[in-house]
Amino acid sequence: MTDDQLQQARQYLAAARRVVVFTGAGISAESGVPTFRGKDATWKGMPAAVASSIGLLEQDLTTAWEWFDYRRTLLKTVVPNPAHIAVAQAETRFEDFLVVTQNVDGLHQKAGSQRIIELHGNIWRGRGLRTGKRYPLPETPLPTLPPRGDHDEPLRPDVVLFGEMLPAGAFEEAEIVASRCDVCLVIGTSGVVYPAALIPFAARDAGAAVIEVNPESTDLTPHMTLSLRGRAGDIVPRLFG
Ligand code: BJW
Structure with missing residues:
Protein backbone atom coordinates (compact mmCIF):
# COMPACT_ATOMS: atom_id res chain seq x y z
CA MET A 1 0.00 0.00 0.00
CA THR A 2 1.33 3.43 -0.90
CA ASP A 3 0.81 6.62 1.12
CA ASP A 4 -1.18 7.95 -1.84
CA GLN A 5 -3.62 5.04 -1.66
CA LEU A 6 -4.04 5.50 2.06
CA GLN A 7 -4.69 9.24 1.58
CA GLN A 8 -7.25 8.54 -1.14
CA ALA A 9 -9.08 6.09 1.10
CA ARG A 10 -9.06 8.60 3.96
CA GLN A 11 -10.48 11.26 1.64
CA TYR A 12 -13.32 9.01 0.50
CA LEU A 13 -14.18 8.37 4.15
CA ALA A 14 -13.85 12.03 5.17
CA ALA A 15 -16.43 12.96 2.51
CA ALA A 16 -18.80 10.07 3.29
CA ARG A 17 -22.08 10.28 5.21
CA ARG A 18 -23.09 6.62 4.95
CA VAL A 19 -20.59 3.80 5.43
CA VAL A 20 -20.91 0.02 5.26
CA VAL A 21 -18.08 -2.14 6.63
CA PHE A 22 -18.21 -5.66 5.17
CA THR A 23 -15.97 -8.09 7.06
CA GLY A 24 -14.68 -11.64 6.81
CA ALA A 25 -12.41 -13.97 8.75
CA GLY A 26 -9.29 -11.89 7.95
CA ILE A 27 -10.35 -9.08 10.29
CA SER A 28 -10.11 -11.54 13.18
CA ALA A 29 -6.87 -13.18 12.01
CA GLU A 30 -4.68 -10.89 14.10
CA SER A 31 -6.76 -11.80 17.16
CA GLY A 32 -5.63 -15.39 16.57
CA VAL A 33 -8.79 -16.70 14.87
CA PRO A 34 -7.95 -19.07 11.98
CA THR A 35 -9.33 -18.11 8.55
CA PHE A 36 -11.29 -20.60 6.44
CA ARG A 37 -9.15 -20.97 3.39
CA GLY A 38 -5.68 -20.65 4.89
CA LYS A 39 -3.25 -23.56 4.67
CA ASP A 40 -3.96 -24.59 8.27
CA ALA A 41 -7.74 -24.53 7.85
CA THR A 42 -8.36 -28.22 8.54
CA TRP A 43 -9.76 -30.14 11.51
CA LYS A 44 -9.32 -33.92 11.92
CA GLY A 45 -8.14 -33.97 8.29
CA MET A 46 -11.30 -32.21 7.04
CA PRO A 47 -11.16 -28.83 5.28
CA ALA A 48 -13.05 -26.22 7.32
CA ALA A 49 -15.59 -25.96 4.48
CA VAL A 50 -16.46 -29.66 4.96
CA ALA A 51 -16.57 -29.46 8.77
CA SER A 52 -18.88 -26.42 8.38
CA SER A 53 -21.25 -28.15 5.96
CA ILE A 54 -24.88 -29.16 6.38
CA GLY A 55 -23.81 -32.63 5.16
CA LEU A 56 -21.70 -33.27 8.26
CA LEU A 57 -24.33 -31.83 10.61
CA GLU A 58 -27.09 -34.04 9.14
CA GLN A 59 -24.88 -37.10 9.18
CA ASP A 60 -23.33 -36.70 12.62
CA LEU A 61 -24.56 -33.90 14.89
CA THR A 62 -22.14 -34.82 17.70
CA THR A 63 -19.05 -34.56 15.44
CA ALA A 64 -20.36 -31.26 14.03
CA TRP A 65 -20.67 -29.98 17.61
CA GLU A 66 -17.14 -31.20 18.44
CA TRP A 67 -15.86 -28.98 15.62
CA PHE A 68 -17.87 -25.98 16.76
CA ASP A 69 -17.10 -26.45 20.45
CA TYR A 70 -13.39 -26.80 19.61
CA ARG A 71 -13.63 -23.43 17.85
CA ARG A 72 -15.68 -21.93 20.69
CA THR A 73 -12.96 -22.96 23.13
CA LEU A 74 -10.32 -21.29 20.92
CA LEU A 75 -12.47 -18.15 20.71
CA LYS A 76 -13.19 -17.91 24.42
CA THR A 77 -9.88 -16.22 25.20
CA VAL A 78 -9.67 -14.18 22.01
CA VAL A 79 -10.04 -10.39 22.14
CA PRO A 80 -10.79 -7.77 19.46
CA ASN A 81 -7.76 -6.34 17.68
CA PRO A 82 -7.11 -2.72 16.59
CA ALA A 83 -9.15 -3.21 13.40
CA HIS A 84 -12.35 -4.25 15.27
CA ILE A 85 -11.79 -1.40 17.72
CA ALA A 86 -11.25 1.23 15.00
CA VAL A 87 -14.45 0.09 13.26
CA ALA A 88 -16.40 0.32 16.54
CA GLN A 89 -15.03 3.79 17.32
CA ALA A 90 -15.90 5.08 13.84
CA GLU A 91 -19.59 4.21 14.19
CA THR A 92 -20.74 7.49 15.73
CA ARG A 93 -18.76 9.69 13.32
CA PHE A 94 -21.09 9.05 10.37
CA GLU A 95 -24.75 9.75 9.72
CA ASP A 96 -25.27 6.06 8.94
CA PHE A 97 -22.83 3.24 9.69
CA LEU A 98 -23.41 -0.50 9.49
CA VAL A 99 -21.15 -3.51 9.97
CA VAL A 100 -22.15 -6.45 7.79
CA THR A 101 -20.11 -9.43 8.91
CA GLN A 102 -19.71 -12.99 7.70
CA ASN A 103 -17.98 -13.83 10.98
CA VAL A 104 -19.64 -15.84 13.71
CA ASP A 105 -17.07 -15.00 16.41
CA GLY A 106 -18.86 -12.04 18.05
CA LEU A 107 -15.69 -9.89 18.06
CA HIS A 108 -17.37 -6.83 16.52
CA GLN A 109 -19.83 -6.83 19.44
CA LYS A 110 -16.99 -7.30 21.92
CA ALA A 111 -15.22 -4.29 20.39
CA GLY A 112 -18.34 -2.16 20.94
CA SER A 113 -19.98 -2.02 17.50
CA GLN A 114 -23.74 -1.50 17.92
CA ARG A 115 -25.20 -1.87 14.44
CA ILE A 116 -24.22 -5.25 13.05
CA ILE A 117 -25.81 -7.67 10.64
CA GLU A 118 -24.43 -11.20 11.10
CA LEU A 119 -24.99 -12.90 7.74
CA HIS A 120 -23.72 -16.32 8.89
CA GLY A 121 -25.07 -16.39 12.46
CA ASN A 122 -23.23 -16.55 15.77
CA ILE A 123 -21.25 -19.41 17.27
CA TRP A 124 -22.29 -18.44 20.82
CA ARG A 125 -25.91 -19.45 20.18
CA GLY A 126 -27.66 -22.78 19.63
CA ARG A 127 -30.90 -23.34 17.73
CA GLY A 128 -33.55 -25.98 18.34
CA LEU A 129 -33.56 -28.66 15.65
CA ARG A 130 -37.35 -28.98 15.84
CA THR A 131 -38.58 -25.55 16.94
CA GLY A 132 -35.86 -23.22 15.61
CA LYS A 133 -35.84 -21.50 19.02
CA ARG A 134 -32.53 -19.73 19.72
CA TYR A 135 -30.57 -20.18 22.97
CA PRO A 136 -27.49 -18.32 24.21
CA LEU A 137 -24.70 -20.88 24.78
CA PRO A 138 -21.79 -19.05 26.41
CA GLU A 139 -20.33 -22.09 28.17
CA THR A 140 -17.44 -23.96 26.56
CA PRO A 141 -16.49 -26.79 26.54
CA LEU A 142 -20.15 -27.82 26.58
CA PRO A 143 -21.01 -30.43 29.22
CA THR A 144 -23.03 -32.57 26.77
CA LEU A 145 -22.95 -32.90 23.00
CA PRO A 146 -25.31 -32.12 21.47
CA PRO A 147 -26.53 -29.46 23.94
CA ARG A 148 -30.26 -29.52 24.63
CA GLY A 149 -32.95 -26.87 25.00
CA ASP A 150 -36.47 -26.91 26.47
CA HIS A 151 -38.17 -30.32 26.58
CA ASP A 152 -34.79 -31.95 25.88
CA GLU A 153 -34.79 -30.67 22.28
CA PRO A 154 -31.37 -31.21 20.63
CA LEU A 155 -29.72 -27.97 19.50
CA ARG A 156 -27.50 -27.24 16.52
CA PRO A 157 -25.06 -24.33 16.23
CA ASP A 158 -26.91 -21.14 15.16
CA VAL A 159 -24.65 -20.60 12.17
CA VAL A 160 -25.21 -20.77 8.40
CA LEU A 161 -23.58 -23.81 6.84
CA PHE A 162 -22.90 -24.35 3.14
CA GLY A 163 -26.15 -25.16 1.35
CA GLU A 164 -28.31 -23.39 3.93
CA MET A 165 -30.32 -20.21 3.67
CA LEU A 166 -29.12 -17.06 5.40
CA PRO A 167 -31.24 -15.79 8.34
CA ALA A 168 -34.52 -14.37 7.03
CA GLY A 169 -34.14 -10.75 5.94
CA ALA A 170 -30.46 -10.36 6.92
CA PHE A 171 -29.01 -10.37 3.42
CA GLU A 172 -31.86 -8.26 2.05
CA GLU A 173 -31.40 -5.56 4.71
CA ALA A 174 -27.61 -5.53 4.20
CA GLU A 175 -28.07 -5.22 0.44
CA ILE A 176 -30.46 -2.26 0.81
CA VAL A 177 -28.10 -0.40 3.16
CA ALA A 178 -25.11 -1.18 0.90
CA SER A 179 -26.95 0.20 -2.11
CA ARG A 180 -27.37 3.53 -0.26
CA CYS A 181 -23.85 3.94 1.13
CA ASP A 182 -21.12 6.32 -0.02
CA VAL A 183 -18.20 4.07 0.99
CA CYS A 184 -18.07 0.31 1.47
CA LEU A 185 -14.97 -1.01 3.26
CA VAL A 186 -14.31 -4.67 2.47
CA ILE A 187 -12.03 -6.08 5.15
CA GLY A 188 -10.45 -9.53 5.32
CA THR A 189 -12.63 -11.62 3.05
CA SER A 190 -11.77 -13.85 0.11
CA GLY A 191 -15.14 -12.91 -1.43
CA VAL A 192 -15.82 -16.43 -2.66
CA VAL A 193 -18.90 -17.23 -0.57
CA TYR A 194 -22.32 -16.22 -1.91
CA PRO A 195 -24.70 -14.53 -1.48
CA ALA A 196 -22.55 -12.57 1.06
CA ALA A 197 -19.99 -11.58 -1.61
CA LEU A 198 -22.72 -9.66 -3.44
CA ILE A 199 -22.71 -6.91 -0.78
CA PRO A 200 -19.70 -4.99 -2.20
CA PHE A 201 -21.28 -5.26 -5.68
CA ALA A 202 -24.53 -3.74 -4.41
CA ALA A 203 -22.50 -0.79 -3.10
CA ARG A 204 -20.38 -0.42 -6.23
CA ASP A 205 -23.33 -0.70 -8.61
CA ALA A 206 -25.03 2.16 -6.75
CA GLY A 207 -21.96 4.38 -7.17
CA ALA A 208 -20.17 3.95 -3.82
CA ALA A 209 -16.39 3.86 -3.46
CA THR A 218 -8.99 -11.68 -4.00
CA ASP A 219 -11.85 -12.41 -6.40
CA LEU A 220 -13.22 -8.99 -5.42
CA THR A 221 -10.02 -7.04 -6.19
CA PRO A 222 -10.76 -6.35 -9.89
CA HIS A 223 -14.07 -4.72 -8.87
CA MET A 224 -12.67 -2.42 -6.17
CA THR A 225 -12.20 1.33 -6.37
CA LEU A 226 -9.06 0.92 -4.25
CA SER A 227 -7.24 -2.09 -2.80
CA LEU A 228 -5.07 -1.51 0.25
CA ARG A 229 -2.63 -4.38 0.61
CA GLY A 230 -1.76 -5.16 4.20
CA ARG A 231 -3.10 -6.37 7.50
CA ALA A 232 -6.38 -5.04 8.83
CA GLY A 233 -4.89 -4.26 12.25
CA ASP A 234 -2.25 -2.03 10.63
CA ILE A 235 -4.44 -0.29 8.04
CA VAL A 236 -7.96 0.12 9.46
CA PRO A 237 -6.95 2.33 12.44
CA ARG A 238 -5.25 4.69 9.94
CA LEU A 239 -8.38 5.10 7.79
CA PHE A 240 -10.53 7.07 10.21
CA GLY A 241 -9.96 10.37 11.97
C1 BJW B 1 -6.54 -10.78 6.17
C2 BJW B 1 -5.64 -10.91 7.19
C3 BJW B 1 -5.40 -9.77 7.93
C4 BJW B 1 -5.78 -12.83 6.31
N1 BJW B 1 -6.03 -8.63 7.62
N2 BJW B 1 -7.15 -9.65 5.87
C5 BJW B 1 -23.30 -18.42 -6.33
C6 BJW B 1 -22.21 -18.88 -7.03
C7 BJW B 1 -21.52 -20.02 -6.60
C8 BJW B 1 -21.93 -20.71 -5.46
C9 BJW B 1 -23.00 -20.26 -4.78
C10 BJW B 1 -23.69 -19.13 -5.22
N3 BJW B 1 -24.70 -18.90 -4.35
C11 BJW B 1 -24.66 -19.83 -3.38
C12 BJW B 1 -23.65 -20.68 -3.61
C13 BJW B 1 -23.28 -21.87 -2.74
C14 BJW B 1 -22.48 -21.50 -1.52
C15 BJW B 1 -21.19 -20.83 -1.96
O1 BJW B 1 -21.02 -19.64 -1.88
N4 BJW B 1 -20.25 -21.62 -2.44
C16 BJW B 1 -18.98 -21.09 -2.97
C17 BJW B 1 -17.85 -21.34 -1.96
C18 BJW B 1 -18.68 -21.77 -4.27
N5 BJW B 1 -23.24 -20.65 -0.63
C19 BJW B 1 -24.07 -21.12 0.29
O2 BJW B 1 -24.25 -22.34 0.42
C20 BJW B 1 -24.81 -20.12 1.14
N6 BJW B 1 -26.20 -20.39 1.16
C21 BJW B 1 -27.02 -20.19 0.11
O3 BJW B 1 -26.60 -19.77 -0.93
O4 BJW B 1 -28.35 -20.49 0.38
C22 BJW B 1 -29.25 -20.56 -0.70
C23 BJW B 1 -29.46 -22.02 -1.02
C24 BJW B 1 -29.94 -22.86 -0.05
C25 BJW B 1 -30.14 -24.20 -0.36
C26 BJW B 1 -29.80 -24.68 -1.60
C27 BJW B 1 -29.28 -23.82 -2.56
C28 BJW B 1 -29.11 -22.46 -2.27
C29 BJW B 1 -24.40 -20.21 2.60
C30 BJW B 1 -22.95 -19.93 2.81
C31 BJW B 1 -22.62 -20.11 4.30
C32 BJW B 1 -21.14 -20.00 4.57
N7 BJW B 1 -20.86 -20.48 5.87
C33 BJW B 1 -19.50 -20.38 6.40
C34 BJW B 1 -19.42 -21.17 7.71
C35 BJW B 1 -20.08 -20.42 8.88
C36 BJW B 1 -20.05 -21.24 10.14
C37 BJW B 1 -18.65 -21.44 10.65
O5 BJW B 1 -18.04 -20.48 11.14
O6 BJW B 1 -18.16 -22.56 10.57
O7 BJW B 1 -19.15 -19.03 6.59
S1 BJW B 1 -18.26 -20.97 5.24
C38 BJW B 1 -17.06 -19.76 5.65
O8 BJW B 1 -16.82 -18.90 4.50
C39 BJW B 1 -17.71 -18.87 6.72
C40 BJW B 1 -17.26 -17.51 6.30
O9 BJW B 1 -18.14 -16.54 6.84
C41 BJW B 1 -17.31 -17.59 4.79
C42 BJW B 1 -16.49 -16.54 4.11
O10 BJW B 1 -15.13 -16.73 4.31
P1 BJW B 1 -14.19 -15.45 4.56
O11 BJW B 1 -14.65 -14.73 5.75
O12 BJW B 1 -14.07 -14.69 3.31
O13 BJW B 1 -12.82 -16.16 4.97
P2 BJW B 1 -11.64 -16.74 4.05
O14 BJW B 1 -10.82 -17.64 4.89
O15 BJW B 1 -12.16 -17.29 2.78
O16 BJW B 1 -10.78 -15.46 3.65
C43 BJW B 1 -10.03 -14.75 4.62
C44 BJW B 1 -9.42 -13.54 3.94
O17 BJW B 1 -8.75 -12.78 4.92
C45 BJW B 1 -8.37 -13.90 2.86
O18 BJW B 1 -8.63 -13.13 1.68
C46 BJW B 1 -7.04 -13.46 3.49
O19 BJW B 1 -6.09 -12.98 2.53
C47 BJW B 1 -7.50 -12.34 4.40
N8 BJW B 1 -6.64 -12.07 5.53
N9 BJW B 1 -5.19 -12.24 7.21
C48 BJW B 1 -6.88 -8.62 6.53
N10 BJW B 1 -4.50 -9.79 8.96
Whole structure:
Protein backbone atom coordinates (compact mmCIF):
# COMPACT_ATOMS: atom_id res chain seq x y z
CA MET A 1 0.00 0.00 0.00
CA THR A 2 1.33 3.43 -0.90
CA ASP A 3 0.81 6.62 1.12
CA ASP A 4 -1.18 7.95 -1.84
CA GLN A 5 -3.62 5.04 -1.66
CA LEU A 6 -4.04 5.50 2.06
CA GLN A 7 -4.69 9.24 1.58
CA GLN A 8 -7.25 8.54 -1.14
CA ALA A 9 -9.08 6.09 1.10
CA ARG A 10 -9.06 8.60 3.96
CA GLN A 11 -10.48 11.26 1.64
CA TYR A 12 -13.32 9.01 0.50
CA LEU A 13 -14.18 8.37 4.15
CA ALA A 14 -13.85 12.03 5.17
CA ALA A 15 -16.43 12.96 2.51
CA ALA A 16 -18.80 10.07 3.29
CA ARG A 17 -22.08 10.28 5.21
CA ARG A 18 -23.09 6.62 4.95
CA VAL A 19 -20.59 3.80 5.43
CA VAL A 20 -20.91 0.02 5.26
CA VAL A 21 -18.08 -2.14 6.63
CA PHE A 22 -18.21 -5.66 5.17
CA THR A 23 -15.97 -8.09 7.06
CA GLY A 24 -14.68 -11.64 6.81
CA ALA A 25 -12.41 -13.97 8.75
CA GLY A 26 -9.29 -11.89 7.95
CA ILE A 27 -10.35 -9.08 10.29
CA SER A 28 -10.11 -11.54 13.18
CA ALA A 29 -6.87 -13.18 12.01
CA GLU A 30 -4.68 -10.89 14.10
CA SER A 31 -6.76 -11.80 17.16
CA GLY A 32 -5.63 -15.39 16.57
CA VAL A 33 -8.79 -16.70 14.87
CA PRO A 34 -7.95 -19.07 11.98
CA THR A 35 -9.33 -18.11 8.55
CA PHE A 36 -11.29 -20.60 6.44
CA ARG A 37 -9.15 -20.97 3.39
CA GLY A 38 -5.68 -20.65 4.89
CA LYS A 39 -3.25 -23.56 4.67
CA ASP A 40 -3.96 -24.59 8.27
CA ALA A 41 -7.74 -24.53 7.85
CA THR A 42 -8.36 -28.22 8.54
CA TRP A 43 -9.76 -30.14 11.51
CA LYS A 44 -9.32 -33.92 11.92
CA GLY A 45 -8.14 -33.97 8.29
CA MET A 46 -11.30 -32.21 7.04
CA PRO A 47 -11.16 -28.83 5.28
CA ALA A 48 -13.05 -26.22 7.32
CA ALA A 49 -15.59 -25.96 4.48
CA VAL A 50 -16.46 -29.66 4.96
CA ALA A 51 -16.57 -29.46 8.77
CA SER A 52 -18.88 -26.42 8.38
CA SER A 53 -21.25 -28.15 5.96
CA ILE A 54 -24.88 -29.16 6.38
CA GLY A 55 -23.81 -32.63 5.16
CA LEU A 56 -21.70 -33.27 8.26
CA LEU A 57 -24.33 -31.83 10.61
CA GLU A 58 -27.09 -34.04 9.14
CA GLN A 59 -24.88 -37.10 9.18
CA ASP A 60 -23.33 -36.70 12.62
CA LEU A 61 -24.56 -33.90 14.89
CA THR A 62 -22.14 -34.82 17.70
CA THR A 63 -19.05 -34.56 15.44
CA ALA A 64 -20.36 -31.26 14.03
CA TRP A 65 -20.67 -29.98 17.61
CA GLU A 66 -17.14 -31.20 18.44
CA TRP A 67 -15.86 -28.98 15.62
CA PHE A 68 -17.87 -25.98 16.76
CA ASP A 69 -17.10 -26.45 20.45
CA TYR A 70 -13.39 -26.80 19.61
CA ARG A 71 -13.63 -23.43 17.85
CA ARG A 72 -15.68 -21.93 20.69
CA THR A 73 -12.96 -22.96 23.13
CA LEU A 74 -10.32 -21.29 20.92
CA LEU A 75 -12.47 -18.15 20.71
CA LYS A 76 -13.19 -17.91 24.42
CA THR A 77 -9.88 -16.22 25.20
CA VAL A 78 -9.67 -14.18 22.01
CA VAL A 79 -10.04 -10.39 22.14
CA PRO A 80 -10.79 -7.77 19.46
CA ASN A 81 -7.76 -6.34 17.68
CA PRO A 82 -7.11 -2.72 16.59
CA ALA A 83 -9.15 -3.21 13.40
CA HIS A 84 -12.35 -4.25 15.27
CA ILE A 85 -11.79 -1.40 17.72
CA ALA A 86 -11.25 1.23 15.00
CA VAL A 87 -14.45 0.09 13.26
CA ALA A 88 -16.40 0.32 16.54
CA GLN A 89 -15.03 3.79 17.32
CA ALA A 90 -15.90 5.08 13.84
CA GLU A 91 -19.59 4.21 14.19
CA THR A 92 -20.74 7.49 15.73
CA ARG A 93 -18.76 9.69 13.32
CA PHE A 94 -21.09 9.05 10.37
CA GLU A 95 -24.75 9.75 9.72
CA ASP A 96 -25.27 6.06 8.94
CA PHE A 97 -22.83 3.24 9.69
CA LEU A 98 -23.41 -0.50 9.49
CA VAL A 99 -21.15 -3.51 9.97
CA VAL A 100 -22.15 -6.45 7.79
CA THR A 101 -20.11 -9.43 8.91
CA GLN A 102 -19.71 -12.99 7.70
CA ASN A 103 -17.98 -13.83 10.98
CA VAL A 104 -19.64 -15.84 13.71
CA ASP A 105 -17.07 -15.00 16.41
CA GLY A 106 -18.86 -12.04 18.05
CA LEU A 107 -15.69 -9.89 18.06
CA HIS A 108 -17.37 -6.83 16.52
CA GLN A 109 -19.83 -6.83 19.44
CA LYS A 110 -16.99 -7.30 21.92
CA ALA A 111 -15.22 -4.29 20.39
CA GLY A 112 -18.34 -2.16 20.94
CA SER A 113 -19.98 -2.02 17.50
CA GLN A 114 -23.74 -1.50 17.92
CA ARG A 115 -25.20 -1.87 14.44
CA ILE A 116 -24.22 -5.25 13.05
CA ILE A 117 -25.81 -7.67 10.64
CA GLU A 118 -24.43 -11.20 11.10
CA LEU A 119 -24.99 -12.90 7.74
CA HIS A 120 -23.72 -16.32 8.89
CA GLY A 121 -25.07 -16.39 12.46
CA ASN A 122 -23.23 -16.55 15.77
CA ILE A 123 -21.25 -19.41 17.27
CA TRP A 124 -22.29 -18.44 20.82
CA ARG A 125 -25.91 -19.45 20.18
CA GLY A 126 -27.66 -22.78 19.63
CA ARG A 127 -30.90 -23.34 17.73
CA GLY A 128 -33.55 -25.98 18.34
CA LEU A 129 -33.56 -28.66 15.65
CA ARG A 130 -37.35 -28.98 15.84
CA THR A 131 -38.58 -25.55 16.94
CA GLY A 132 -35.86 -23.22 15.61
CA LYS A 133 -35.84 -21.50 19.02
CA ARG A 134 -32.53 -19.73 19.72
CA TYR A 135 -30.57 -20.18 22.97
CA PRO A 136 -27.49 -18.32 24.21
CA LEU A 137 -24.70 -20.88 24.78
CA PRO A 138 -21.79 -19.05 26.41
CA GLU A 139 -20.33 -22.09 28.17
CA THR A 140 -17.44 -23.96 26.56
CA PRO A 141 -16.49 -26.79 26.54
CA LEU A 142 -20.15 -27.82 26.58
CA PRO A 143 -21.01 -30.43 29.22
CA THR A 144 -23.03 -32.57 26.77
CA LEU A 145 -22.95 -32.90 23.00
CA PRO A 146 -25.31 -32.12 21.47
CA PRO A 147 -26.53 -29.46 23.94
CA ARG A 148 -30.26 -29.52 24.63
CA GLY A 149 -32.95 -26.87 25.00
CA ASP A 150 -36.47 -26.91 26.47
CA HIS A 151 -38.17 -30.32 26.58
CA ASP A 152 -34.79 -31.95 25.88
CA GLU A 153 -34.79 -30.67 22.28
CA PRO A 154 -31.37 -31.21 20.63
CA LEU A 155 -29.72 -27.97 19.50
CA ARG A 156 -27.50 -27.24 16.52
CA PRO A 157 -25.06 -24.33 16.23
CA ASP A 158 -26.91 -21.14 15.16
CA VAL A 159 -24.65 -20.60 12.17
CA VAL A 160 -25.21 -20.77 8.40
CA LEU A 161 -23.58 -23.81 6.84
CA PHE A 162 -22.90 -24.35 3.14
CA GLY A 163 -26.15 -25.16 1.35
CA GLU A 164 -28.31 -23.39 3.93
CA MET A 165 -30.32 -20.21 3.67
CA LEU A 166 -29.12 -17.06 5.40
CA PRO A 167 -31.24 -15.79 8.34
CA ALA A 168 -34.52 -14.37 7.03
CA GLY A 169 -34.14 -10.75 5.94
CA ALA A 170 -30.46 -10.36 6.92
CA PHE A 171 -29.01 -10.37 3.42
CA GLU A 172 -31.86 -8.26 2.05
CA GLU A 173 -31.40 -5.56 4.71
CA ALA A 174 -27.61 -5.53 4.20
CA GLU A 175 -28.07 -5.22 0.44
CA ILE A 176 -30.46 -2.26 0.81
CA VAL A 177 -28.10 -0.40 3.16
CA ALA A 178 -25.11 -1.18 0.90
CA SER A 179 -26.95 0.20 -2.11
CA ARG A 180 -27.37 3.53 -0.26
CA CYS A 181 -23.85 3.94 1.13
CA ASP A 182 -21.12 6.32 -0.02
CA VAL A 183 -18.20 4.07 0.99
CA CYS A 184 -18.07 0.31 1.47
CA LEU A 185 -14.97 -1.01 3.26
CA VAL A 186 -14.31 -4.67 2.47
CA ILE A 187 -12.03 -6.08 5.15
CA GLY A 188 -10.45 -9.53 5.32
CA THR A 189 -12.63 -11.62 3.05
CA SER A 190 -11.77 -13.85 0.11
CA GLY A 191 -15.14 -12.91 -1.43
CA VAL A 192 -15.82 -16.43 -2.66
CA VAL A 193 -18.90 -17.23 -0.57
CA TYR A 194 -22.32 -16.22 -1.91
CA PRO A 195 -24.70 -14.53 -1.48
CA ALA A 196 -22.55 -12.57 1.06
CA ALA A 197 -19.99 -11.58 -1.61
CA LEU A 198 -22.72 -9.66 -3.44
CA ILE A 199 -22.71 -6.91 -0.78
CA PRO A 200 -19.70 -4.99 -2.20
CA PHE A 201 -21.28 -5.26 -5.68
CA ALA A 202 -24.53 -3.74 -4.41
CA ALA A 203 -22.50 -0.79 -3.10
CA ARG A 204 -20.38 -0.42 -6.23
CA ASP A 205 -23.33 -0.70 -8.61
CA ALA A 206 -25.03 2.16 -6.75
CA GLY A 207 -21.96 4.38 -7.17
CA ALA A 208 -20.17 3.95 -3.82
CA ALA A 209 -16.39 3.86 -3.46
CA VAL A 210 -15.50 0.27 -2.56
CA ILE A 211 -12.21 -0.11 -0.67
CA GLU A 212 -10.60 -3.46 0.06
CA VAL A 213 -8.20 -4.11 2.97
CA ASN A 214 -6.44 -7.44 2.54
CA PRO A 215 -2.80 -8.63 2.38
CA GLU A 216 -3.73 -10.74 -0.68
CA SER A 217 -5.47 -10.13 -3.96
CA THR A 218 -8.99 -11.68 -4.00
CA ASP A 219 -11.85 -12.41 -6.40
CA LEU A 220 -13.22 -8.99 -5.42
CA THR A 221 -10.02 -7.04 -6.19
CA PRO A 222 -10.76 -6.35 -9.89
CA HIS A 223 -14.07 -4.72 -8.87
CA MET A 224 -12.67 -2.42 -6.17
CA THR A 225 -12.20 1.33 -6.37
CA LEU A 226 -9.06 0.92 -4.25
CA SER A 227 -7.24 -2.09 -2.80
CA LEU A 228 -5.07 -1.51 0.25
CA ARG A 229 -2.63 -4.38 0.61
CA GLY A 230 -1.76 -5.16 4.20
CA ARG A 231 -3.10 -6.37 7.50
CA ALA A 232 -6.38 -5.04 8.83
CA GLY A 233 -4.89 -4.26 12.25
CA ASP A 234 -2.25 -2.03 10.63
CA ILE A 235 -4.44 -0.29 8.04
CA VAL A 236 -7.96 0.12 9.46
CA PRO A 237 -6.95 2.33 12.44
CA ARG A 238 -5.25 4.69 9.94
CA LEU A 239 -8.38 5.10 7.79
CA PHE A 240 -10.53 7.07 10.21
CA GLY A 241 -9.96 10.37 11.97
C1 BJW B 1 -6.54 -10.78 6.17
C2 BJW B 1 -5.64 -10.91 7.19
C3 BJW B 1 -5.40 -9.77 7.93
C4 BJW B 1 -5.78 -12.83 6.31
N1 BJW B 1 -6.03 -8.63 7.62
N2 BJW B 1 -7.15 -9.65 5.87
C5 BJW B 1 -23.30 -18.42 -6.33
C6 BJW B 1 -22.21 -18.88 -7.03
C7 BJW B 1 -21.52 -20.02 -6.60
C8 BJW B 1 -21.93 -20.71 -5.46
C9 BJW B 1 -23.00 -20.26 -4.78
C10 BJW B 1 -23.69 -19.13 -5.22
N3 BJW B 1 -24.70 -18.90 -4.35
C11 BJW B 1 -24.66 -19.83 -3.38
C12 BJW B 1 -23.65 -20.68 -3.61
C13 BJW B 1 -23.28 -21.87 -2.74
C14 BJW B 1 -22.48 -21.50 -1.52
C15 BJW B 1 -21.19 -20.83 -1.96
O1 BJW B 1 -21.02 -19.64 -1.88
N4 BJW B 1 -20.25 -21.62 -2.44
C16 BJW B 1 -18.98 -21.09 -2.97
C17 BJW B 1 -17.85 -21.34 -1.96
C18 BJW B 1 -18.68 -21.77 -4.27
N5 BJW B 1 -23.24 -20.65 -0.63
C19 BJW B 1 -24.07 -21.12 0.29
O2 BJW B 1 -24.25 -22.34 0.42
C20 BJW B 1 -24.81 -20.12 1.14
N6 BJW B 1 -26.20 -20.39 1.16
C21 BJW B 1 -27.02 -20.19 0.11
O3 BJW B 1 -26.60 -19.77 -0.93
O4 BJW B 1 -28.35 -20.49 0.38
C22 BJW B 1 -29.25 -20.56 -0.70
C23 BJW B 1 -29.46 -22.02 -1.02
C24 BJW B 1 -29.94 -22.86 -0.05
C25 BJW B 1 -30.14 -24.20 -0.36
C26 BJW B 1 -29.80 -24.68 -1.60
C27 BJW B 1 -29.28 -23.82 -2.56
C28 BJW B 1 -29.11 -22.46 -2.27
C29 BJW B 1 -24.40 -20.21 2.60
C30 BJW B 1 -22.95 -19.93 2.81
C31 BJW B 1 -22.62 -20.11 4.30
C32 BJW B 1 -21.14 -20.00 4.57
N7 BJW B 1 -20.86 -20.48 5.87
C33 BJW B 1 -19.50 -20.38 6.40
C34 BJW B 1 -19.42 -21.17 7.71
C35 BJW B 1 -20.08 -20.42 8.88
C36 BJW B 1 -20.05 -21.24 10.14
C37 BJW B 1 -18.65 -21.44 10.65
O5 BJW B 1 -18.04 -20.48 11.14
O6 BJW B 1 -18.16 -22.56 10.57
O7 BJW B 1 -19.15 -19.03 6.59
S1 BJW B 1 -18.26 -20.97 5.24
C38 BJW B 1 -17.06 -19.76 5.65
O8 BJW B 1 -16.82 -18.90 4.50
C39 BJW B 1 -17.71 -18.87 6.72
C40 BJW B 1 -17.26 -17.51 6.30
O9 BJW B 1 -18.14 -16.54 6.84
C41 BJW B 1 -17.31 -17.59 4.79
C42 BJW B 1 -16.49 -16.54 4.11
O10 BJW B 1 -15.13 -16.73 4.31
P1 BJW B 1 -14.19 -15.45 4.56
O11 BJW B 1 -14.65 -14.73 5.75
O12 BJW B 1 -14.07 -14.69 3.31
O13 BJW B 1 -12.82 -16.16 4.97
P2 BJW B 1 -11.64 -16.74 4.05
O14 BJW B 1 -10.82 -17.64 4.89
O15 BJW B 1 -12.16 -17.29 2.78
O16 BJW B 1 -10.78 -15.46 3.65
C43 BJW B 1 -10.03 -14.75 4.62
C44 BJW B 1 -9.42 -13.54 3.94
O17 BJW B 1 -8.75 -12.78 4.92
C45 BJW B 1 -8.37 -13.90 2.86
O18 BJW B 1 -8.63 -13.13 1.68
C46 BJW B 1 -7.04 -13.46 3.49
O19 BJW B 1 -6.09 -12.98 2.53
C47 BJW B 1 -7.50 -12.34 4.40
N8 BJW B 1 -6.64 -12.07 5.53
N9 BJW B 1 -5.19 -12.24 7.21
C48 BJW B 1 -6.88 -8.62 6.53
N10 BJW B 1 -4.50 -9.79 8.96
